[in-house]
Amino acid sequence: MTTSDKNTAVAGLRIFVAEDEFPVLQLIEDMLEELGCYVADAATSVPTALELALSTDADIAILDLNLRGESAFPVAQILRDRGIPILFSTGYGAAGLAPTWQDCPVIQKPFPLHQLACAIARTTAKE
Amino acid sequence: MEEEGSTSLGRGEAFSGESLSARAAPSDLHGGVPLSAILLTEELWRRPARAPDYQSENRALAKLIEALSERPTTILQTLADTALDTLDADSAGLSLLTDDGTAFEWGAIAGAWKPHLGGGTPREFGPCGDVLDRKTPMLFSHWEKRYPYLADALPLAEEGLLVPFYVGNEAVGTIWVIAHSNRRKFDAEDLRQLESMGRFASAAYRTTKLLDAEEAGRTALDSMEKLRNSEHRLQQLLQALPAAVYTTNEEGRITYFNEAAVEFAGRRPEIGEMWCVTWRLFYPDGTPMAHEECPMAVALKENRPVYGEEAIAERPDGTRRWFAPYPTPLRDRSGRLTGAINMLVDITERKEAERRQKLLVDELNHRVKNTLASVQSLVVQTAKTARTVEEFRHSVEGRILAMSGAHDQLSQRSWVDADLGDLLRSCLKPYLSKGNLAVHGEAIAVPPRAALMICMATHELATNAAKYGALSSETGRVDVSWGVDVTESNRALHLRWVERGGPAVTAPERKGFGTRLLERGIQAELHGTTTINFMPSGLECEFTIPLNDDV
Numbered sequence: 001m002t003t004s005d006k007n008t009a010v011a012g013l014r015i016f017v018a019e020d021e022f023p024v025l026q027l028i029e030d031m032l033e034e035l036g037c038y039v040a041d042a043a044t045s046v047p048t049a050l051e052l053a054l055s056t057d058a059d060i061a062i063l064d065l066n067l068r069g070e071s072a073f074p075v076a077q078i079l080r081d082r083g084i085p086i087l088f089s090t091g092y093g094a095a096g097l098a099p100t101w102q103d104c105p106v107i108q109k110p111f112p113l114h115q116l117a118c119a120i121a122r123t124t125a126k127e
Numbered sequence: 128m129e130e131e132g133s134t135s136l137g138r139g140e141a142f143s144g145e146s147l148s149a150r151a152a153p154s155d156l157h158g159g160v161p162l163s164a165i166l167l168t169e170e171l172w173r174r175p176a177r178a179p180d181y182q183s184e185n186r187a188l189a190k191l192i193e194a195l196s197e198r199p200t201t202i203l204q205t206l207a208d209t210a211l212d213t214l215d216a217d218s219a220g221l222s223l224l225t226d227d228g229t230a231f232e233w234g235a236i237a238g239a240w241k242p243h244l245g246g247g248t249p250r251e252f253g254p255c256g257d258v259l260d261r262k263t264p265m266l267f268s269h270w271e272k273r274y275p276y277l278a279d280a281l282p283l284a285e286e287g288l289l290v291p292f293y294v295g296n297e298a299v300g301t302i303w304v305i306a307h308s309n310r311r312k313f314d315a316e317d318l319r320q321l322e323s324m325g326r327f328a329s330a331a332y333r334t335t336k337l338l339d340a341e342e343a344g345r346t347a348l349d350s351m352e353k354l355r356n357s358e359h360r361l362q363q364l365l366q367a368l369p370a371a372v373y374t375t376n377e378e379g380r381i382t383y384f385n386e387a388a389v390e391f392a393g394r395r396p397e398i399g400e401m402w403c404v405t406w407r408l409f410y411p412d413g414t415p416m417a418h419e420e421c422p423m424a425v426a427l428k429e430n431r432p433v434y435g436e437e438a439i440a441e442r443p444d445g446t447r448r449w450f451a452p453y454p455t456p457l458r459d460r461s462g463r464l465t466g467a468i469n470m471l472v473d474i475t476e477r478k479e480a481e482r483r484q485k486l487l488v489d490e491l492n493h494r495v496k497n498t499l500a501s502v503q504s505l506v507v508q509t510a511k512t513a514r515t516v517e518e519f520r521h522s523v524e525g526r527i528l529a530m531s532g533a534h535d536q537l538s539q540r541s542w543v544d545a546d547l548g549d550l551l552r553s554c555l556k557p558y559l560s561k562g563n564l565a566v567h568g569e570a571i572a573v574p575p576r577a578a579l580m581i582c583m584a585t586h587e588l589a590t591n592a593a594k595y596g597a598l599s600s601e602t603g604r605v606d607v608s609w610g611v612d613v614t615e616s617n618r619a620l621h622l623r624w625v626e627r628g629g630p631a632v633t634a635p636e637r638k639g640f641g642t643r644l645l646e647r648g649i650q651a652e653l654h655g656t657t658t659i660n661f662m663p664s665g666l667e668c669e670f671t672i673p674l675n676d677d678v
């Protein structure tokens with residue numbers, strides 16, 4: 001099955017994923033594949049994520065807020081400045097976000113496939 | 128006490144303003160018995176003269192002088208006793224004008240009138256007043272005729288001889304002797320002696336006043352001394368307290384602070400500064416707090432204790448401390464606000480502990496969520512390749528337990544790191560017991576991420592070996608070994624998995640969870656590399672994992 005066969009609402013989107021837990025990264029990648037999305041770039045640490053954020057051509061980003069103990073907000077700032085919508089994935093919940101980030105969609109781990117699909121749709125809608 | 132024939136003319140009766148005006152009054156002055164009707168003063172010179180009795184007089188004065196110097200506080204009574212004796216009277220005493228000048232008080236009495244001690248007469252209407260008005264001695268008889276209130280002063284006075292005495296120009300009282308019967312008729316000599324005693328009475332009076340003043344002064348000094356002592360004790364107590372304590376007056380000006388306050392504030396306040404000992408204040412949310420808004424200021428302005436608040440104090444050197452103030456207003460006995468006392472309890476450590484705990488809870492939450500997401504990932508991906516439920520269950524369980532095993536190893540060393548050998552032996556336990564798997568290498572500590580990944584990876588390798596490779600046959604062997612390469616700037620772990628003597632294996636067509644983990648996982652998580660060679664002799668796998676700080 002190639003992704004072009006998928007007929008989902010979010011099919012074709014290119015996604016930049018930042019996630020430090022490998023099994024979770026795999027899961028997200030698999031889910032994205034199922035939804036017909038491409039993983040444009042993937043990072044597991046803040047330094048890598050910062051680099052990729054500057055160069056990525058992704059349509060949206062799925063960003064874990066805590067990458068190996070470091071805050072990923074600087075990465076979010078770059079993405080926002082570049083106009084790339086962000087979906088925060090977190091174990092903490094939306095309550096932890098500073099006011100300036102309150103309008104970004106948030107998804108809490110662990111999440112099932114359909115929840116990810118909805119969240120991605122919400123993120124792209126915020127263009 | 129009631130004796131037959133005598134009444135105690137207590138203070139209340141002749142003295143109190145109300146009864147005076149009720150009795151003494153105006154009605155008597157107008158149409159009452161005139162003064163002349165009770166005066167016998169002329170008699171003093173008409174009665175047979177006696178020669179001056181200097182001896183008697185000197186004896187009396189000697190007694191008085193002795194009393195004055197030895198027992199000065201008793202001088203007035205001694206005076207009354209001496210007058211009684213020397214003049215052979217039935218009663219004798221002293222009348223002293225009260226401070227407000229409205230009455231005379233019988234301050235010392237000897238003889239039959241002794242029970243009336245403390246009684247007296249009004250200044251405006253009585254024998255003593257008459258004497259002071261004219262500044263001359265007078266002899267009275269039955270004065271109760273003109274002054275009815277004296278009818279209660281029993282026994283009645285057949286004759287009463289009064290002599291004024293002064294302090295400077297000021298009339299302060301009279302000295303008197305009384306005869307209660309005809310037995311005694313006072314004469315000029317009695318007068319002379321009484322006047323002599325009157326002069327003495329002036330000196331005595333001045334002395335007693337001085338003594339009283341001295342006593343009062345001493346008492347005042349004593350009290351002040353006691354007060355200073357207790358203040359000193361209080362200050363010592365406050366100094367000894369480990370908490371910062373300071374006081375202000377009712378306006379909020381600092382009046383005292385202990386050393387702990389200096390230390391807390393990081394500065395030495397000035398007496399008179401307003402409201403607070405601290406340099407700068409902030410609300411718990413970090414916004415600045417003006418000193419006049421601080422809990423101490425509120426307590427003073429609203430005259431109530433202000434407990435339960437918390438704030439941040441910044442010292443001149445920039446350091447900050449959390450504290451809880453306990454300002455309490457101080458009031459005098461009538462309830463008027465006189466100032467306030469404040470104790471500042473440093474709660475920085477508690478706040479730190481609270482913050483650390485919150486971080487830990489957040490961290491815990493994060494880890495648990497991540498672990499669950501990882502398990503979710505395991506389950507989902509295992510489901511893709513498992514052909515039966517039994518296989519699925521076995522596979523998932525194995526992976527979860529491998530992960531859990533790694534956690535156990537890490538837990539033993541508080542999640543700082545794990546010993547690689549212990550980790551591998553724990554992870555490969557089921558296979559070790561069979562004797563066809565060997566684990567050896569130098570002791571080395573690996574950080575949590577690496578530990579987890581290595582554990583999962585070797586689990587995969589072992590699972591595959593048990594299904595298709597060296598561990599699936601009697602003759603197969605697996606050798607796990609490792610070493611550390613140290614170059615100038617890098618430490619790298621080389622971990623090798625070598626299978627021998629088992630069935631030939633080939634690369635799988637589809638990349639399952641295991642393969643992806645081995646290839647991508649090591650690279651993504653640990654920035655390491657994996658090489659897998661499907662040799663004819665058996666599978667060989669090598670991981671190269673950098674062991675720098677950020678793994």
